[in-house]
Amino acid sequence: MLLSTLLVLLMILPGLALFYGGLVRQKNMLSMLMQVSTVTVIGMMAWLLWGYSLAFTDGGGLDTFVGGFGRLFFKDVTTSSNVATFSTGVVIPELAFAAFQMTFAAITAALVLGGVAERMKFGAVVVFALLWPLLSYYPMAHMVWWWPGPDAIAAAPTDPIKSGLIWGFGALDFAGGTVVHINAGIAALVGALILGARKGYRTEPMPPHSLTLTFVGAGLLWVGWFGFNAGSNLEANSYAALAMMNTFIATAAAGFSWTVTEWVTRKKASMLGMASGLVAGLVAITPAAGFAGPVGSLFLGLIVSPICVIFCSTIKNALKYDDSLDAFGIHGVGGIVGALATGLLVNPAWGGAGVVDYTTCAADGDISTCDTATYVMSTQVLAQFKAVLVACVWSAVASAIVFFIIKYTLGLRASADAEEEGLDIVEHGERAYHS
Amino acid sequence: MLLSTLLVLLMILPGLALFYGGLVRQKNMLSMLMQVSTVTVIGMMAWLLWGYSLAFTDGGGLDTFVGGFGRLFFKDVTTSSNVATFSTGVVIPELAFAAFQMTFAAITAALVLGGVAERMKFGAVVVFALLWPLLSYYPMAHMVWWWPGPDAIAAAPTDPIKSGLIWGFGALDFAGGTVVHINAGIAALVGALILGARKGYRTEPMPPHSLTLTFVGAGLLWVGWFGFNAGSNLEANSYAALAMMNTFIATAAAGFSWTVTEWVTRKKASMLGMASGLVAGLVAITPAAGFAGPVGSLFLGLIVSPICVIFCSTIKNALKYDDSLDAFGIHGVGGIVGALATGLLVNPAWGGAGVVDYTTCAADGDISTCDTATYVMSTQVLAQFKAVLVACVWSAVASAIVFFIIKYTLGLRASADAEEEGLDIVEHGERAYHS
Amino acid sequence: MLLSTLLVLLMILPGLALFYGGLVRQKNMLSMLMQVSTVTVIGMMAWLLWGYSLAFTDGGGLDTFVGGFGRLFFKDVTTSSNVATFSTGVVIPELAFAAFQMTFAAITAALVLGGVAERMKFGAVVVFALLWPLLSYYPMAHMVWWWPGPDAIAAAPTDPIKSGLIWGFGALDFAGGTVVHINAGIAALVGALILGARKGYRTEPMPPHSLTLTFVGAGLLWVGWFGFNAGSNLEANSYAALAMMNTFIATAAAGFSWTVTEWVTRKKASMLGMASGLVAGLVAITPAAGFAGPVGSLFLGLIVSPICVIFCSTIKNALKYDDSLDAFGIHGVGGIVGALATGLLVNPAWGGAGVVDYTTCAADGDISTCDTATYVMSTQVLAQFKAVLVACVWSAVASAIVFFIIKYTLGLRASADAEEEGLDIVEHGERAYHS
Amino acid sequence: MKLIKAIVKPFKLDDVREALVAAGVEGLTVSEVKGYGRQKGQTEIYRGAEYQVNFLPKVMLEAVVDDAAAAKAVEAIKAAAATGKIGDGKIFVLNVEDAVRIRTGETGAAAL
Amino acid sequence: MKLIKAIVKPFKLDDVREALVAAGVEGLTVSEVKGYGRQKGQTEIYRGAEYQVNFLPKVMLEAVVDDAAAAKAVEAIKAAAATGKIGDGKIFVLNVEDAVRIRTGETGAAAL
């Protein structure tokens, strides 16, 4: 758990920051690094102050959508408080759980920056870092992950089981496909649309300033992602090993299929394609990591990349929106593909882990002792679909509100001059490279 | 185990990719990164499909050399299957073992690329990624590591003990000196010879385009190597701590002695020398990590670098082969030095761990309960020597077959133009850096 | 523990090397990487040969200040020797402890290089790597950390409890604020003063050659620091989780407050400010990680950066010393702030962990069974103050001796020509980047 | 023949190239340079060290054109590169005595 | 004195330098530049964004030589840099009015 938390930090700094940073032009490099760091540090402080409480406590009347104020300022989160895992009686230190979840909150907001890179004003990013989680991340995390745990259920077996909205759908999401990737991807798209395209978009070349850095970022994301996927098991057991294996296989397959897609359509396989495919595979396997079998993961990986390619090139070019670093094209699209595919790949007939009959475990809430339910493809896919839909709509609306608020108060975009000169020198007074 | 697997991934991407990438010229940077990634993702998929089965199952009549088809497509590898460790009754999830070994298979093939860098055609690399493990890696892994485990032996104590050829020699190889380093090093040399030298080799300067990246790669290799060496213990105990300590000491000593060698012979100690020495030390300690004592490791580290220096400069220059990034000079040579030295350093009189009398534990196969055998230096060194010899010959023959097959079908080398313009733009349609 | 050791290695190579390397001019990049590596590999070898013994054994008559010769060459450090933790009867393999501590010794000496960068002769660095730990690090580590452990005390409960000088003050230092950061920071300042300023200091621009690398270094430092702070708990429990949470919160807060300070004073928040603040936060939380509460850590983080800013700009500029990479300004100052603040933040009334009444546990020495003592702010702050004072004075004197010895024998500074041409080409015969 | 050396703002490079091509210029060579002039640089601050950045990133285009085409080329650059703000850059015209196309050995205007 | 400016393919740099030295040129200065000309660039594609790369990496050599030596130097470059393929580059010759060796203060041809 502690290790997984570290790995997620590695994904953000330096992982994601380099992945994104390598893709921008040199003049905006530091602004990219700075935006990712700022969103991260603000996200961490806000998590302590209010985020954890709003995501992971009982929200009273609004409990379906958001948590309450019971743990503002980490009240009562001490070295002796614990949280439940999925097995009755097994607990982990609450501080460890809160730290792990903190890194998820931080990375999700940071992912959004890929859609608005190279033009969003630094001040606007600061406000975004405060507002967006309030309207989008904390509620979404609550809706998907919040339930009181098996011990609480066992203690009051006759009470109706409380939980967030999406958890209640019976939708499967192993490690945050909806909360993290769909959420961030949609927000990035909304942000890109509200900000408008970069100056010179589609007329001047805007090549990545260092694909080497992007590659390093992709590699660190892969390494760190095991924190996401294996750590989301909360307990270390052979399911963690399955999640790890799936995270290897789907990622490798998606890297491969992205480059094959390029080879077929353009006669050249690019390194950026490989890196993009690896990330797309990581995104897609996130919700499925503990549910699919290795061969299912291989198929998921092979399928997700061509779909993302379509969004990152054909559709984006057709619709002319400027999702600068393809945060939507990879995280949004990959997240949706993964979430829907999870409904299929969990099928035990296809090597998946099967679904659980919650009615048989309601008495004590211990998932590990529930009976296996009969898997009905249509039911499960429908549940996944509902989850995706709610996530997309919620994220779109919440993100639009946030971006519009900023737009009409502080303003969203850096000045035209700053965009031309580069955000590094104008907004941060530095340049990334000197000789 | 899961952590060790991650660490080996870190060694490949971004570790090895950067170590190698920094050493090539700028125009071939992405091709280097791309080749390493491609070999990795193909290696991982192939491991699922057939590699694991060919390496780690009973090969029937060919069992001395290669595994069988029992686990093609990870058949029967599930969350409830386990594999044996070295102690009776202690098992680890088979998925974890398979994932750990998967990363070994991937990195070994990637290491070979150092010998053929800057001129091998991308298509040829793809075919190499499929063929080479079939002929070289899977058999070698089977020969060195395959045995049915203590529980199987205990279950049928009177049967003859099955095992791969080299395992049967009684040769010691803690974490893959033969399978990984000698194997990859020899293949790199064979590849370099069959491909021929880069255009302009020995007439134009071909300086590394970023020693900074090479340094980062070396640092990540060091960090990740503990996954190799400590993870190869399979169980976490004080032998893992010994393996870790040895991995520190031998590496530090080899980094130091490479730079001292340079200082003495050329009056200047170079950073590349330091980085090369660190890697040479890591390679050399690999087979010895759990067998040598810390002072023995110090000596091994001090000795290996000067020997590698001789190969990377004097001998390479004399024989005029173009082992572009010294994959043979460091991995091959360092691996051989390490494998032979293991036979000496295990000597308990020199602080080593001593050898085990397999006859006393044959009954239950549990190595941890075997008696300590009398260490006879000549016997042990001979066993090591046989293992090295078999590994060199097998790898040379298998690699030659693979490279010649590719040469006479698809062709091995990129066009002369591509080599001049750089593989990045010609083969992948991208450039690594823009401003 | 093994993982923590790895993480500290990650902090040095590539972490610290990149953090520092990015800050120097391009012509001195390799020299920076080389100096960090050299100090590290020499530090590791020396640890095996004499360092461990001088730090962590009974020093006989000099035991208050330094250890003895009982473990020279790792004598008696084997796979079956163990060391005590803070709980009676709980031990860890001595090899693991020695490896963990080895990385601390290595990083401390490497940190000093930040004060003398871009002008110290390579040969002088080599001598420094040997001498400085002898006079400064090993004694300091002994004074702060050496005690025989609870089992030893339990075995002879009537004997006076032995311990190093600073341990005896009752000063709290969770993970090496005094030994590592104050010690290195002061040494860096002394070194900077004795070497004198770089040629052209304060007249020509000396901008960092790659803030990207500095950022990567800062990110890796953050990730690796958990090895420092969580690993220093020696046992993995909910205090490790607290240490982790504090390391997140203080660091985020310090990154944030450095940029806010810049924003307020200069109207621009810089990426280098963010990176510097993150490191300052890590330094400050080091002594407090297991003692403060999360809200206390937040305050510590918010406070430490503005203080460091004052030293890195106003005071340094006023006094005109050339602490090239602000090793003193961040590690020295941040370390002192953290050490003093620890005395306040441990206050249970402020959410801290409280102090322990050693008299109640003297009988068995097991800290985990001691009673909680009444926290008296003045007493605790005084103890902290004494510890800081002793650390500063010892380090200043020892460092001055070392630097003067080198100055008057071998010479400290590279030639003026070398400084102008760059140390890379003149001292190491290489350049970092080619195209 | 004339060598036209134009120092312009980096983000104008593509516009200027297009304008030159439209004006009939068939080849040009570009370097990344740093310029010092009336346009004062930003202040860069790295930790404590604050300094006036005297040099700003610019690109220098060099195109050799026929005597007859020179005026048109200068006009084209001027039109495409001007933003009206300080730091827009300069154009210098030098005389070129000979030109050779390496591939064919052609010389003079034919080589352009 | 003449300034010979040659724009050639990067991998020819060493050959050209050797040829010039053989032709008696004792000093030269090299910049990395990007060239636009008849040789069309490759298409680079970064995810969806495909664009024609108008500029190709080239190196520009500048050597000032004695009037007498100019023709020979031009020949040397031409011979060494030609591959016969499009994009081989150009050589331009400009007049130089004066040269100074900073170290000694020598001027004119003595300074070269």
Next chain:
Amino acid sequence: MKLIKAIVKPFKLDDVREALVAAGVEGLTVSEVKGYGRQKGQTEIYRGAEYQVNFLPKVMLEAVVDDAAAAKAVEAIKAAAATGKIGDGKIFVLNVEDAVRIRTGETGAAAL
């Protein structure tokens, strides 16, 4: 007008700029170049591969000045850049036929 091209050691850049400004030069353009000359490079060795580095890092300053100011500018550079050691660099003077300030369209000496 004259184009003054000076190739100097990189660490002299700031000194030279200041000297030129003191001599009344208001604008200049700087490129990072590699120089080949009497000053022999260091030997670089990368693992086994040892080679003579023929090119050393230099900076090239280009400033266009009024005819009248040329001599003074050359003097200023010479004074500021000289260390007396080999490799100090060269100054070349070329004639410039015209200059244009892009922002205003001014031409000739007014454009400098």
